[in-house]
Amino acid sequence: MENVLEVKNIEKYYGNKSNLTKAIDNISFNVKKGEFVGIMGASGSGKSTLLNCISTIDRVTAGHIMVNGEDITKLKGNKLNKFRREELGFIFQDFNLLDTLTAYENIAIALTIQKVPAKEIDRRVQDIAEKLGIKDILKKYPYQVSGGQKQRIASARAIISNPQLVLADEPTGALDSKSARQLLENFELLNQKLNATILMVTHDAFTASYAKRILFIKDGKIFNEIVKGNDTRKQFFEEIIEVQTLLGGDLNDVI
Amino acid sequence: MITTLGFVSVFVAVVLGLLIVYANNFLINRRKKEFGIYMTLGMGRKQISKIILMETIFVGVISLAVGLIIGIFASQFMSILVAKMFEADMSEFQFVFSKDACVKTCIYFAVMYFAVIIFNTIAVSRYKLINLLNANKKNEQVKIKNPIVSILIFIIGASILGYAYWKVTADAQSLDRAEKIIPPIMMGIVSTVLIFWSLSGFILQIIQKNKKIYLKDTNMFVLRQMNNKINTNTVSMSVICLMLFMTISILSTSLALRNTMQKDLIDMTPVDVNLYKTANLPETYTQYGRTITTTKEQREDSKISIQETMINNKFDMDNLKDVVEIPLYATNEITMEKFFGDKIDEVKAKFAMLSYNTAEQIVKISDYNKIARLYGIQQYELEDDEFMVLCDFDNMEQIRNMALSDGKHKLTIAGKEYKSKYNECKEGFIVMSTNHTNTGIILVPDNCELKENEKERYLLAANFNANTDEEKEKIREMFESGDSCFVQSLNEKGIQLDGMTKISIIQSSTGLATIITFIAIYLGIIFLIASSAILALKQLTESSDNKQRYTILRKIGCDEKIINRSLFRQIGIFFGLPMVLAIIHSIFGIQFALETMAGLASKEDLLPSIVATVIIIGIIYGSYFLATYFGSKNIIKEK
Numbered sequence: 055m056e057n058v059l060e061v062k063n064i065e066k067y068y069g070n071k072s073n074l075t076k077a078i079d080n081i082s083f084n085v086k087k088g089e090f091v092g093i094m095g096a097s098g099s100g101k102s103t104l105l106n107c108i109s110t111i112d113r114v115t116a117g118h119i120m121v122n123g124e125d126i127t128k129l130k131g132n133k134l135n136k137f138r139r140e141e142l143g144f145i146f147q148d149f150n151l152l153d154t155l156t157a158y159e160n161i162a163i164a165l166t167i168q169k170v171p172a173k174e175i176d177r178r179v180q181d182i183a184e185k186l187g188i189k190d191i192l193k194k195y196p197y198q199v200s201g202g203q204k205q206r207i208a209s210a211r212a213i214i215s216n217p218q219l220v221l222a223d224e225p226t227g228a229l230d231s232k233s234a235r236q237l238l239e240n241f242e243l244l245n246q247k248l249n250a251t252i253l254m255v256t257h258d259a260f261t262a263s264y265a266k267r268i269l270f271i272k273d274g275k276i277f278n279e280i281v282k283g284n285d286t287r288k289q290f291f292e293e294i295i296e297v298q299t300l301l302g303g304d305l306n307d308v309i
Numbered sequence: 310m311i312t313t314l315g316f317v318s319v320f321v322a323v324v325l326g327l328l329i330v331y332a333n334n335f336l337i338n339r340r341k342k343e344f345g346i347y348m349t350l351g352m353g354r355k356q357i358s359k360i361i362l363m364e365t366i367f368v369g370v371i372s373l374a375v376g377l378i379i380g381i382f383a384s385q386f387m388s389i390l391v392a393k394m395f396e397a398d399m400s401e402f403q404f405v406f407s408k409d410a411c412v413k414t415c416i417y418f419a420v421m422y423f424a425v426i427i428f429n430t431i432a433v434s435r436y437k438l439i440n441l442l443n444a445n446k447k448n449e450q451v452k453i454k455n456p457i458v459s460i461l462i463f464i465i466g467a468s469i470l471g472y473a474y475w476k477v478t479a480d481a482q483s484l485d486r487a488e489k490i491i492p493p494i495m496m497g498i499v500s501t502v503l504i505f506w507s508l509s510g511f512i513l514q515i516i517q518k519n520k521k522i523y524l525k526d527t528n529m530f531v532l533r534q535m536n537n538k539i540n541t542n543t544v545s546m547s548v549i550c551l552m553l554f555m556t557i558s559i560l561s562t563s564l565a566l567r568n569t570m571q572k573d574l575i576d577m578t579p580v581d582v583n584l585y586k587t588a589n590l591p592e593t594y595t596q597y598g599r600t601i602t603t604t605k606e607q608r609e610d611s612k613i614s615i616q617e618t619m620i621n622n623k624f625d626m627d628n629l630k631d632v633v634e635i636p637l638y639a640t641n642e643i644t645m646e647k648f649f650g651d652k653i654d655e656v657k658a659k660f661a662m663l664s665y666n667t668a669e670q671i672v673k674i675s676d677y678n679k680i681a682r683l684y685g686i687q688q689y690e691l692e693d694d695e696f697m698v699l700c701d702f703d704n705m706e707q708i709r710n711m712a713l714s715d716g717k718h719k720l721t722i723a724g725k726e727y728k729s730k731y732n733e734c735k736e737g738f739i740v741m742s743t744n745h746t747n748t749g750i751i752l753v754p755d756n757c758e759l760k761e762n763e764k765e766r767y768l769l770a771a772n773f774n775a776n777t778d779e780e781k782e783k784i785r786e787m788f789e790s791g792d793s794c795f796v797q798s799l800n801e802k803g804i805q806l807d808g809m810t811k812i813s814i815i816q817s818s819t820g821l822a823t824i825i826t827f828i829a830i831y832l833g834i835i836f837l838i839a840s841s842a843i844l845a846l847k848q849l850t851e852s853s854d855n856k857q858r859y860t861i862l863r864k865i866g867c868d869e870k871i872i873n874r875s876l877f878r879q880i881g882i883f884f885g886l887p888m889v890l891a892i893i894h895s896i897f898g899i900q901f902a903l904e905t906m907a908g909l910a911s912k913e914d915l916l917p918s919i920v921a922t923v924i925i926i927g928i929i930y931g932s933y934f935l936a937t938y939f940g941s942k943n944i945i946k947e948k
Contacts, residue, residue: 106439109349110438111349111438111439111442112438112439131353132353132355135348135351135352135353135356136351137351138348138349138350138351139350139351139352140351142349142351144349144350146442150342150345150346150349150442151346152343152346163350164350164351167347167350167351167352167356168351211350
């Protein structure tokens with residue numbers, strides 16, 4: 055299967071001469087179409103920086119990132135906007151919903167920016183809301199709904215434009231365990247039924263266990279990689295815990 | 310009047326334009342996160358600029374429309390109010406709806422909003438997506454200033470300011486040319502900036518030393534709030550301080566000016582009419598560089614009294630009562646240079662610009678007393694060998710007193726020596742005016758040998774023989790209307806008879822006072838509102854940051870009372886600091902303004918106008934302060 059994402063030898067430095075931090079130190083990996091990849095690591099390991107670079111929110115210091123064969127580190131201006139608009143979907147830990155817009159409007163705005171015809175927008179919003187179980191709250195404002203619902207609205211917004219790649223940064227970070235489970239089931243559904251390619255950053259083993267492949271990052275480098283294969287989720291979860299123990303020093307993050 | 314107001318309006322438009330740009334900048338910065346979300350959804354900078362542009366135009370058009378409608382009605386109300394306030398002749402005011410004003414408003418508005426659009430576009434083009442998304446999380450970096458540097462800068466700032474203050478008050482004499490005021494002004498601005506730059510650090514240092522204050526209540530929190538914000542707000546605090554300074558100075562000096570003018574007016578117009586005529590016209594004389602040849606008729610007329618001239622020109626003397634006419638003398642023996650005698654070098658060194666060749670006006674004491682009796686002002690007596698000087702123009706009085714102060718000053722007229730009766734100038738005047746402008750009249754005894762050909766002028770003072778205002782107005786027209794046969798007759802013969810009526814003096818003076826007061830109130834209040842609005846806006850937009858901090862305070866057990874008190878103090882400090890420095894600036898600025906206006910506004914009239922200024926500022930600034938406090942209190946309240 056073709057690679058949706060190819061990350062080639064990327065590096066990212068922060069700070070100045072006297073105080074240089076290597077947030078990402080020569081990372082390379084590929085993501086195939088329809089994959090659900092988790093990126094795990096302790097806080098400060100560089101996982102969010104990696105995601106920010108892939109999502110063009112931040113720029114790499116060196117290396118290349120190809121999405122569908124196109125080098126996105128070279129993109130600028132309108133091409134960059136078009137890329138974000140059409141190829142990427144974002145899901146953030148703090149939802150990033152516009153509080154002046156209703157749920158419906160928050161989802162629809164991703165399409166209105168793409169100038170999709172009005173009729174189609176309505177159909178697609180209803181459709182995705184149905185799938186994610188948020189049809190009843192479409193008329194509500196973000197402050198009127200729960201955290202889990204907010205994140206599902208954000209997910210709907212991220213995937214409604216059928217992006218090549220959905221990027222999720224700690225999507226369950228602000229959710230209780232029930233809402234988290236519901237959201238992750240939605241992710242599975244998106245991945246399996248809609249064949250969405252998902253790249254998810256998390257430090258939570260349970261959340262990660264929903265992915266099909268997990269990359270572990272430590273000190274800006276890929277430390278390990280495990281694949282779910284035919285394991286059950288429970289087995290995969292235990293495998294994750296094992297690797298985390300190997301990573302060491304991060305027991306707190308396991309719990 | 311119209312052109313002055315025009316200039317002032319442009320100035321005000323610039324100030325308000327800057328205010329709008331500044332305010333808009335805040336609001337845009339508060340929306341960073343929103344723009345970040347738009348960008349992750351694939352919106353370009355251009356599109357975001359377009360959104361802001363649309364919003365700006367939308368808000369602009371609505372506010373322009375509403376503003377115009379309110380303005381049309383408010384201006385009617387204003388003209389009535391102004392008319393009532395100053396009893397002015399409103400016929401000269403153009404406050405009815407004018408297309409011109411409307412078009413100008415639209416143009417100013419367009420320019421302001423264009424500036425806003427440009428600034429916004431620049432701001433948006435500078436944004437980085439990662440910073441936009443993290444705008445809320447990222448704390449404003451607290452720049453820690455070296456405490457010693459703070460103290461040093463504060464001392465430097467205070468010293469420069471002190472020097473500037475000294476320059477405009479004690480050393481004001483040295484500022485004899487208009488451009489020399491620029492360095493002290495620049496010093497004032499620079500030192501204001503320096504003081505605000507260092508002030509918070511300086512205060513923090515001092516208060517930290519005093520543990521009793523520092524460790525009481527939430528004082529250290531309030532101090533840190535101030536320290537944290539003032540660091541980044543040096544420029545805006547300075548601008549606000551300077552604007553408040555202008556407000557205070559402009560309002561109080563111009564109100565004082567107006568009060569003095571109105572009071573002077575009553576003192577200075579004791580009779581209905583003054584007429585004067587040049588005596589002893591020569592065959593030719595030069596005036597403003599032109600040689601003027603006089604006719605025989607003119608020369609003959611200049612030898613007779615004003616009353617005779619009036620009768621000769623068909624003026625019915627029954628229209629006047631209490632007529633007093635006196636001659637004024639001038640001789641080359643007594644020029645200003647000779648008046649100062651042996652003190653001349655000292656005076657010239659200090660006041661190089663006086664025209665020392667002008668002959669002084671000399672009046673015989675009994676003549677003066679006739680006028681003084683009519684005017685109801687102080688009469689004087691002189692011995693045969695004495696003279697005295699009347700002068701009520703403050704600056705000139707000071708200069709003349711330099712010569713008179715030793716009590717031994719002497720003048721020689723027609724070979725006879727006269728000594729000064731007093732060691733200073735005395736109050737008095739002979740010609741009506743809008744204010745005290747008598748630069749000096751020398752009174753001599755009646756037996757002083759002044760020749761007929763040394764008569765320089767005749768002066769006539771009289772009241773109108775009329776009881777009602779209408780009758781008085783009719784008599785005034787005989788003097789001042791081109792239709793009157795008296796004026797026409799004088800014009801035919803080329804006889805120049807100058808003069809002024811009480812009615813016209815009061816009209817012109819009230820007009821001037823009105824203009825000054827109006828512009829002052831207009832400017833002062835605009836500056837005041839602009840600075841209060843900036844402060845209020847800053848505080849309110851920052852209250853979301855404050856909210857987090859106050860929530861933490863609440864969590865560690867502060868009760869609402871303490872929280873409200875520290876909020877009150879915090880906002881109070883922000884409103885208070887620029888005001889305090891502005892008041893200190895004003896103490897010196899007002900003194901300088903009074904000095905410069907050369908006695909046009911008297912110091913006695915300052916107090917009521919300062920009280921008025923305090924009330925105006927108290928109401929406007931105070932209500933902005935309270936509104937900000939209650940607004941912020943609402944924002945930090947726990948839901």
